[in-house]
Amino acid sequence: MTAAEDLKQAKIRSVLATDCGSTTTKAILIELRGDEYRLRTRGEAPTTVEAPFEDVTRGVLNAVMEVEELAGRKLLDGDRIITPQQSEKEGVDIYVSTSSAGGGLQMMVTGVVKSMTGESAERAARGAGAIVMDIIASNDGRLPHEKIRRIRDLRPDMILLSGGIDGGTTTHVVELAEIVAAADPKARLGASYQMPVIYAGNNQAADLIKERLADKTALTVTDNIRPTMERENLMPARHAIHDLFMEHVMAHAPGYKKLMTWTPIPIMPTPGAVGSIIHMIAKREEIQVVGVDIGGATTDVFSVFQDVFNRTVSANLGMSYSVSNVLVEAGLENVMRWVPFNMDEGEIRNRIKNKMIRPTTIPHTLEELILEQALAREALRLAFKQHKSLAVGLKGVQQERTISDTFEQTTTGETLIDLMTLALLVGSGGALSHAPKRVQAAMMxxxxxxxxxxxxxxVDSIFMMPQLGVLAEVENESARKAATDVFVKDCMIYLGTAVAAVGRGKPGAKCMKVGVGLPGGKREEFDLTHGQIRRVALGLGEEAEVSVDPAGGFDVGMGKGKALKRNLKGGVVGLIFDARGRRPFALPTESEARIAKLAEWAEAVDLYDRDPRTLA
Amino acid sequence: MAHAYTPGLRVTAWSTIRKERRLPLAGEVMVAKGDRVEAEQVVARTELPGNVQPVKAASILGQHQQDLREYMLMKDGEPVKKGEPIATATSFFGLFKTHCFSPCDGTVESVSTVTGQVIIREPPIPVEVEAYIDGIVVEVIPQEGVIVETAGAFVQGIFGIGGEVHGKIHMAVSSPDQELAEEHLEGDVAGTVLVGGSKVSEAVMRKAAEKGVRAVVVGGIDARDLRSFLGYDLGVAITGSEQLGITLVVTEGFGTMTMAARTFNLLGRFEGKNCSVNGATQIRAGVMRPEIVISLAEDEVQEGEKTFSMSQGLQVGSPVRVIRAPHFGGLGEVTELPPQLEVVDSGAKVRILKVRFPDGEAAVIPRADVETIERSRFPTDRLPSWVALRGGPFHCRSQPRPRRSPSG
Known part of the structure; x- marks a missing residue:
């Protein structure tokens, strides 16, 4: 019998699963109790991708040691995970892992003319969430050896090679390929794969490019991003970048090859594992779902609308390595609009940069926590914006633009995301799963x-969706049952239900009249004016009979001014009635008014244990 | 749980350092295995053909293209200087002369009787790789470069900008909590690696670059100053290729940050010595931190400093440094490592440790917010007597302490 067949038929009694994030490595221990699987404990440790360790397996061992101590179960024999289970106090039957330890995506792009194909390539890379480290163009004034040295010094994760229009001259783009070949680029972290290069240039040159790069790099050929001078076609290159990043770059980190030998099933990229869980929820409940996993280097968004599953990885939006990029992309003003106290701009910038250079630290004070949660809101907002632009149903649909609108990053495709039909919003990742109060995750x-x-x-209770996602992929009935049991009983924490009115109004104008019939016969009735929010306690597993009568210009899902009457589910937060407005949602621009409004909302939902204005 | 800790950056008096030095194109290796090399010595070189400059000679001379060779003063392949005549035509029985001059130094590449142009090839462009550190060639990579090895002091910074430079260490301030100011740039500082204290501003960086300082090593810099100095805001920490005429190594972080006494003391000890500095930083998996390398002879360090061992994890008594507000920069000793999670000021339940600072103050700190300090038999954490420290070793103006201590 082969090892795969053995695994298929094995009865699994215990599971150790890890997720190597860019910043933190999380380990969970699952045990069979009676006829159901439950989470026993979890442990975590900083991911070890920096000297002196430079080996992700060290972080895995550290996190497992923590589980050992908390569970009182011996899991390690030196640097080896004990499998199979020897007794109820020693070893586990299977070890599985996911990884996103490689972090964000930094690319170099090429084009023949810097201001034409070079800029199209830059837009394609940025549209896929990458940071563009440099644009190498035939006319950028640098000598070949300077370009080669630049490629070697910058150690990009991936190169997008573009240049020329379809059917045009091939000389320049082939020269660019020769420069890339001469640089002999190595994958940043690994001997186990070649550097991904995407060719999206003159289609007549594809064979010449293959001759020069196919042996030295992992070459993918896709449609030209600039098929004619007047047309730009970025979507195929964006998708190619995105897919290659997820499959070949983000999971890899120093020591990855060693980690691969520890587990009988392939290590999954974290977004692959979380995506399969979100997809499973949507299929099981037959609902439209959006899921998000906010990490240190990347923020991954998943959605299922009209039975179409979409997944995007915003490669440089995250809470540690990428936190400074969140500030750059969102702008200081957008971050600070969520902070309910005044803070010196220089001080904020220093704190954010300090988090970037010491990514494994966590907020100690409430002031720091509020600042991190403000950044998380912006990272989530920007990642969702990117998701909406890529979730257009038919993958690979051509986005064509004329030369006159090449500076616009908007797409012409119709997004599948319809927030009014969204039934469930699920959050995972440190900022959401480890928020000190669950209502903070709900508000973010x-x-x-x-x-x-x-x-x-x-929300994911303790940030374990990735591990359950990979466990659900194991070809073994009991492993899948373990993933499902733990997901339902220990992982998904229902926060409650939000009812938000869409519409514009003046502050203080009537927005909605709410009636809540609580379990036990108690009834709450109240009016909300535009700009208000209210939380009503309704416990986990409880339902309330809710009626919402919106004012004329507002819609709560039934049409403008039409009443909603239905049973809504509670959760650890309860029901949230949100009359703050949508399309647009706006905060007061004047500092004092904005702080007062944030404090009012914080008090209304019991966001913090003390008045945040006292932190100023 | 004692294993889940953040190791500190390397600051050591003795370490073996190896650097690979490669040409971007195939060329010639100038040194042999076993050779002793100096930091600025070229170890491998190649040449790129020079650029070509076309000269419309026939048109300048007012002659037909096909007759151009008759007027040439130079043959193909002949060297030529900028401004030197390459062709001359006479008219009116020799009364008037028209010259065509070379626009650059180089050689006459070709003369075209079809276009009437003379092509001048500029001199070859040398591409060279220097050794970067003083040391011994331990390996030759044929046609590409070498690996150079040295032993000596090695200091890692937390963040930097700018590429490889060399210079003599110059202690510009007398204390690690002193801010580097313009007054510290008086005198001959050109070619030095200037060690400041707690902070450097954009204005001082510009002044230092103007005065020819090769690199500045300092505890902190304001993020705003960095942005103005770079001319853009840094999204992810990937640096090293900036062309600002100076390299910066930040040892502690952003804001006003007293340089760790260990670092300040070590650099001070080797004042006047040559060192190699690289500001290149990449904070992502496979992290690269900026560095200062000081090649030393064996007798320049004490025997005990050579038996340096890496920290074995967090234990009661371990020296640690706090790396996040509100105690950022504080050096202390671990007094307790409780196994259970505890609630800190943010409201989060996290794994903590208890620290006692030199002034006797105790604090509860999340374990993720400290880094270990490597032990050596000759600790350099304590400041030497000549250092006058103001404000305590963890004085940190940009990160005020909280009003309510989380330790209660």
């Missing part, structure tokens, strides 16, 4: 995604 998701109408909110 509400503020960033701005769901409309009726939406249930949930």
């Amino acid at each position: 998701m509400l503020d960033a995604f701005l769901p409309e109408g009726v939406t249930e909110l949930a």
Whole structure:
């Protein structure tokens, strides 16, 4: 019998699963109790991608040691995970892992003319969430050896090679390929794969490019990003970048090859594992779902609308390595609009940069926590914006633009995301799963995604969706049952239900009249004016009979001014009635008024244990 | 749980350092295995053909293209200087002369009787790789470069900008909590690696670059100053290729940050010595930090400093440095490592440790917010007597302490 067949038929009694994030490595221990699987404990340790360790397996061992101590179960024999289970106090039957330890995506792009194909390539890379480290163009004034040295010094994760229009001259783009070949680029982290290069230039040169690069790099050929002078076609290159990043770059980190030998099934990229869980929820409940996993280097968004699953990885939006990029992309003003106290601009910039250079630290004070949660809101908002632009149903649909609008990053495709039909919003990742109060996670998701109408909110209890996602992929019946049991009983924490009115109004104008019939016969009735929010306690597993009568210009899912009457589910947060407005959602621009408004909302939902204005 | 800790950056008096030095194109290796090389010595070189400059000679001379060779003063392949005549035509029985001059130094590449142009090839462009560190060639990579090895002091910074430079260490301030100011740039500082204290501003960086300072090593810099100095805001920490005429190594972080006494003391000890500095930083998986390398002879360090061992994890008594507000930069000793999670000021339940600072103050700190300090038999954490420290070793103006201590 082969090892795969053995695994298929094995009865699994215990599972150790890890997720090597860019910043933190998380380990969970699952045990069979009676006839159901439950989470026993979890442990975590900083991911070890920096000297002196430079080996992800060290972080895995550290996290597993923590699990050993907390569970009182011996899991390690030196640097080896004990499999199979020897007794109830020693070893586990299977070890599985996911990884996103490689972090964000930094690319170099090429073009023949810097201001034409060079800029198109830059837009394609940026549209896929990459940071463009340099544009190498035939006319950029640098000598070949300077370009070669630049490629070697910058160690890009991937190169997008473009240049020329279809059917045009091939000389220049082939010269660019020769420069890339001469640089002999090596994958940043690994001997186990070649450097991904995407060719999206003159289609007549594809064979010449293959001759020069196919042996030295992992070459992917896709449609020209600039088929004619007047047309730009970025979508195929964007998708190619995105897919290659997820499959070949983000999971890899120093020591990855060693980690691969520890587990009988392939290590999954974290977004692949979380995506399969989100997809599973949507299929099981037959609902429209949006999921998000906010990490240190990347923020991954998943959606299922009209039975179409979409997944995007915003490669440089995250809470540690990428935190400074969140500030750059969102702008200081957008970050600070969520902070309910005044803070010196220089001080904020220093704190954010300090997090970037010491990515494994965590907020100690409430002031620091509020600042990080403000950044998380912006990272989530920007990642969702990117997701909406890529979730256009038919993958690879051509986005064509004329020369006159090449500076616009908008796409012409119709996004599948319809927030009014969204039934469930699920959050995972450190910023959401480890928020000290669950209502903070709920508010971060509400503020960033701005769901409309009726939406249930949930979070991953302790940040273990990736591990359950990879476990669900194991070809073994008991492993899948373990993933499902733990997901339902220990992972998904329902926060409750939000009801948000869509519409514009003047502050203080009537927005909605709410009636809540609570379990036990108690009834709450109240009016909300535009700009208000209110939380009503309704416990996990409880339902309330809710009626919402919106004012004329507002829609809570039934149409403008039409009443909603239905049973809504509670959760650890309860029900949230959001009359703060949508399309647009706006905060006061004047500092004092904005702080007062944030403090009012914080008090209304019991966001913090003390008045945040006292932190100023 | 004692294993889940953040190791500190390397600051050591003795370490073996190896550097690979490669040409971007195939060329000639100038040194042999076993050779002793100096930092600025070229170890490998190649040449690129020079650029060509076309000269419309026939048109300048007012002659037909096909007759151009008759007027040439130079043959193909002949060297020529900028401004030197390459062709001359006479008219009116020799009364008037028209000259065509070379626009650059180089050689006459070709003369075209079809276009009437003379092509001048500029001199070859040398491409060279220097050794970067003083040391011994331990390996030759044929046609590409070498690997150079040295032993000596090695200091890692937390963040930097700018590429490889060399210079003599010059202690510009007398204390690690002193800000590097323009007054510290008086005198002959050209060609030095200037060690400041707690902070450098954009204005001082510009002044230092103007005065020919090769690199500045300092505890902190304001993010705003960095942005103005670079001319853009840094999204992810990937640096090293900036062309600003100076390299910067930040040892502690952003804001006003007293340089760790260990670092300040070590650099001070080797004042006047040559060192190699690289500001290149890449904070992503496979992290690269900026560095200062000081090649030393064996007798320049004490025997105990050579038996340096890496920290074995967090234990009661371990020296640690706090790396996040509100105690950022504080050096202390671990007094307790409770196994259970505890609630800190943010409201989060996290794994913590208890620290006692030199002034006797105790604090509860999340374990993720400290880094270990490597032990050596000759600790350099304590400041030497000549250092006058103001404000305590963890004085940190940009990160005020909280009003309510999380330790209660």
